[in-house]
Amino acid sequence: MENENINVTAETYDREATELDYRKTWMPQIHKIGPITMVIGALLMFVPGLFMYFVMGWNEVPFSSIIAFAAFVLPMMGINQFTEHLQFYPLMGASGIYMGYLAGSCATLRLPVAQSCVNASGDDVLSAKGQLAATIGVATTIVSNIIILLLITVFGNFMLKIIPVFVKDALGLITYAIFGYLLCMNLSSQGKGNIAKGLAGSWMWMALGIAFRFVFNAIPALKNFAALCVLLSCLVCAIIWEKMQDKKEAA
């Protein structure tokens, strides 16, 4: 049935009309589906624990320990968690964030895949085309991740025995390699496929991000929120810059 839906050609693609349709129809749909499913997902998360504790009676660990853990973890991580996705919004857009945060592993799995798909689409991530690519990409990872998890479940114990220690050590470096890739790909995207051009047009924002990093890391109260502070500070600077560019164009 879905095959019938997608059986179209891209020959008649009209970018301007598509962007308008995206803002008028698809964007509101994203923000209708997203919040409802996220709230249901958040509530569903507690159902297994409640069922096991109160129905099955597996309650040797006192409920006060559960409350103590909640009281410890929510203030410690809550604010960071509540705002973390804002860092990824400019890199994957709204539908990718909604799916990525419900399915988990957003930064290490969904983000690189969404970026790869957006790059393959040849458009900006926050455009209609980019969002279509990111949505398809993130949805694909949900299926592929479950397949990987099933393989771990079935072959996990066997794999633990045969994998050499140096391979396990090497895999600890995977996140760093992915971030090297991500920065390069973003430069490629900024330069419309030309990395050198992307670097020439972006070095100022890169330097600004690193400079703000030193500033916010030096302020103890903001150190834990440095990434968000850097994003917001760079955003303010970028808005001012764009306004100046608009004025120049108008003049």
Add this chain to the structure above:
Amino acid sequence: MATMSTANFVLWIFAIILIGFTFVQAGLFVRRALQFNKRNHVFSTEELKGMVKTGAMAALAPGINTVFLGLSLMSITTSSYMFMRCGVIGAPFFELMIITYAQQIAGIDLAATAMTPSILTYLVFASAFGCVCFVLGPVFTLKPIEMAGKQTESTKPSLITRALPKAALGMMSMMSFNYFVQGKGQAFSWTGGFIAAFIVYTLIGKGKKGLTSWALLISTITGILVGQLAVTFLA
């Protein structure tokens, strides 16, 4: 007395329900996306299939990470717990951290104590509290951000839409810098990933479009190799 196999079975059922729900959500988004595509002719059927292939191939490299951290998680908890927590909201690394905190709070040592249904129940609660804000954050913030950038009557991208990619680059540079200064292995791994991506995307720019799906996998494996070689030989 309840056995671990019963607890594992019960948790498997909930894991399937929760993961099923992520599929429902993804299905709803994809359905709307495909309807939008059909209406506006953005991608052809072949291009969409190519996009799915790119997504599947790109997921392989980060998937390696899931395999090894997932194995670690499974070795200290249960297969059902690992499946549920790595398939919904959580991430393997984060779950390992949550379990460490949870053990400290309740005075449990999973290295010395055998897993029981009650401990598993406690860990299920701990992981739910440990990441509930991840799920609730986007509910309150994403819509206002997008609406701020919405200009329905103009085709020119809004100020926010033009400014966000620049701000994102600044933030990514900061995160990359953080990784870069963590140690030799991390710095070399980052550099290896960057240079490999540079080469791959240069080749793609010269017409080797087939590399698009493989770019992330090639860059990640190169980065890991370079990082590990640096750790081994520059010690």
